[in-house]
Amino acid sequence: MKKIIKSDEEWKRYLTPEQYKIARGKGTESPFCGLLNDNKKPGIYYCVCCALPLFTSKQKFISGTGWPSFFEPFNPKHVATSIDDSFGMRRTEILCARCDAHLGHVFPDGPKPTGMRYCVNSDALSFMQDSSLAEQGTDIQKATFGAGCFWHVEEEFAKIKGVVSTSVGFMGGETRYPTYKEVCTGNTGHAEVIHLEFDPKEVSYQKLLGIFWKNHDPTTLNRQGPDVGSQYRSVIFFHNAEQEKTARESKDRLEKSGTFKSGIVTEIKPATEFFRAEDYHQRYAQKHGATCKF
Numbered sequence: 001m002k003k004i005i006k007s008d009e010e011w012k013r014y015l016t017p018e019q020y021k022i023a024r025g026k027g028t029e030s031p032f033c034g035l036l037n038d039n040k041k042p043g044i045y046y047c048v049c050c051a052l053p054l055f056t057s058k059q060k061f062i063s064g065t066g067w068p069s070f071f072e073p074f075n076p077k078h079v080a081t082s083i084d085d086s087f088g089m090r091r092t093e094i095l096c097a098r099c100d101a102h103l104g105h106v107f108p109d110g111p112k113p114t115g116m117r118y119c120v121n122s123d124a125l126s127f128m129q130d131s132s133l134a135e136q137g138t139d140i141q142k143a144t145f146g147a148g149c150f151w152h153v154e155e156e157f158a159k160i161k162g163v164v165s166t167s168v169g170f171m172g173g174e175t176r177y178p179t180y181k182e183v184c185t186g187n188t189g190h191a192e193v194i195h196l197e198f199d200p201k202e203v204s205y206q207k208l209l210g211i212f213w214k215n216h217d218p219t220t221l222n223r224q225g226p227d228v229g230s231q232y233r234s235v236i237f238f239h240n241a242e243q244e245k246t247a248r249e250s251k252d253r254l255e256k257s258g259t260f261k262s263g264i265v266t267e268i269k270p271a272t273e274f275f276r277a278e279d280y281h282q283r284y285a286q287k288h289g290a291t292c293k294f
């Protein structure tokens, strides 16, 4: 795996002071205080620094120690170990294999089937709800839209009743687990996307399409205002045949309505693997009060 190396100054810019202290400074959060300790939602736990997936809800258990605990990683290649002799004891430190973020420690006192306990700080993780990992069947559906810079558009979807979770990231390219910087070169083939989960009993896909059309310009090829490049392309990634049909009909209707002077260039394509963007991009507009230049 290609390493991600940044200076301390850069990490400070991307992380909150608490995240920096834990992930870059090998800190430990107080037990029972981390936001993810009791989290029982289905989903994926990513590295807070570089967005590599590290654990999922399927490997999580409540250990009673006060820290999120997992019996094995999502992928053993994504978690590295190192001997830690600090505080007069020998422990095995766990780190993100890509960016060397400190995650916590691993102990041989976990449950079956591995007998291991990966004890991780909440602040070293970024969580994304994924209802397809739920123990029982679910009616929750996914929807994915590319509408230029993802910061502002995420907020428009997040405030809709029936939208259960939103994430920003990348889809439609070649590179697996790309960084934002790599996507911005235009060489990965990915589009910036908003990836969300919604409850079809509360909000229709049709309504989500309406928000998508309203919040960007679907007539400019590979461009939204001053943002130029294929990563800003207008695209609908459908997750099933019904979504595809609804999206195509919606595009045809809009085209015929004469709302836009020029033709709609929006692509309608089958969804491929979603790669989440780094934590500091998530709910960016909400956190920073800033919206896109567009």
Ligand SMILES: [Zn+2]
Residues within 6 Å of the ligand: 047, 048, 049, 050, 051, 052, 096, 097, 098, 099, 100, 101
């Ligand atoms: Zn990482």
